[in-house]
Amino acid sequence: MSDQTNVRAADYGLPMYFDMQAKMGHTKHLGGRYATQKLAELCQLEPGKTLLNVGSGSGISAAYVAETYGCRVVGVDLLPGMVESARSWAAAKGLADQLEFRVGDAQDLPFDDNQFDALICESVNAFVPDKEKAMREYIRVVKPGGCIGFTEAIWVKAPSETVAEIIAEATGQQFHSPEVWEALFQNSGLVDLHSENHPLSVRDEARNQSGLVGFRDYMKILGRFFRLLFSDRETRSLMRYVGSNPRQYFEYMGFGIYTGRKPK
Numbered sequence: 001m002s003d004q005t006n007v008r009a010a011d012y013g014l015p016m017y018f019d020m021q022a023k024m025g026h027t028k029h030l031g032g033r034y035a036t037q038k039l040a041e042l043c044q045l046e047p048g049k050t051l052l053n054v055g056s057g058s059g060i061s062a063a064y065v066a067e068t069y070g071c072r073v074v075g076v077d078l079l080p081g082m083v084e085s086a087r088s089w090a091a092a093k094g095l096a097d098q099l100e101f102r103v104g105d106a107q108d109l110p111f112d113d114n115q116f117d118a119l120i121c122e123s124v125n126a127f128v129p130d131k132e133k134a135m136r137e138y139i140r141v142v143k144p145g146g147c148i149g150f151t152e153a154i155w156v157k158a159p160s161e162t163v164a165e166i167i168a169e170a171t172g173q174q175f176h177s178p179e180v181w182e183a184l185f186q187n188s189g190l191v192d193l194h195s196e197n198h199p200l201s202v203r204d205e206a207r208n209q210s211g212l213v214g215f216r217d218y219m220k221i222l223g224r225f226f227r228l229l230f231s232d233r234e235t236r237s238l239m240r241y242v243g244s245n246p247r248q249y250f251e252y253m254g255f256g257i258y259t260g261r262k263p264k
């Protein structure tokens with residue numbers, strides 16, 4: 001798979017704002033630090049363990065997990081620009097020894113069988129066309145007894161067709177009901193399943209998002225964002241589009257956390 005940074009998100013059918021996020025060095029998932037901590041705890045991350053973070057984006061969660069739980073983290077992402085961005089973040093945080101990032105597709109992971117103690121995906125599988133195939137890959141690369149965890153954006157309240165269309169356009173992703181993610185786990189052969197679903201609270205969300213990066217880094221990311229906004233016409237038009245994300249629809253949105261274990 002190409003390691004060149006001139007590959008665009010649209011080439012893979014991914015939302016165009018991923019290109020902007022790669023340049024800004026900032027991706028996110030609903031639930032922010034809360035969801036990451038919960039996955040780390042459910043997967044019992046600790047020093048000596050190796051985690052695979054699929055769809056690692058800008059590497060912020062991967063670095064947070066490596067720093068907080070002392071484990072080694074390998075990140076893999078489809079977009080070379082994201083991998084570049086994650087490598088820079090790891091170097092800036094002084095965590096390059098604990099972190100490694102590679103280009104790769106969730107549906108065809110570039111790793112041997114039974115390599116990782118745990119695997120997490122944060123707001124990734126909604127973008128993956130063949131979710132069952134990706135799940136088979138996750139199970140293949142995790143060691144027997146290893147934990148697989150997702151956090152994904154969900155509908156907490158059934159939306160009308162219009163609301164679903166508006167949200168899909170504004171966020172670039174298809175939200176699902178919790179049952180879709182729960183069924184993926186139930187049909188996978190994983191054991192010890194855990195599922196929890198949370199509505200979106202705007203106040204908690206702001207705290208959970210900034211909680212993964214810290215105030216100083218958040219300011220630096222904001223600085224990069226404003227520089228891009230001034231210098232890049234494409235970013236300006238994208239922001240007009242993404243900025244239309246309608247707050248009145250937050251009541252329909254939430255995030256789910258799902259984990260299971262590969263049988264021993």
Ligand SMILES: C[S@@+](CC[C@H](N)C(=O)[O-])C[C@H]1O[C@@H](n2cnc3c(N)ncnc32)[C@H](O)[C@@H]1O
Nearest residue numbers: 027028029055056057077078079105106122127
């Ligand atoms: C919403 S971002 C989340 C990034 C990161 N997990 C986070 O929480 O900040 C989704 C990420 O998944 C990646 N992605 C989408 N489809 C993928 C696939 N098939 N294989 C690997 N990564 C993928 C995107 O490039 C993007 O970096």
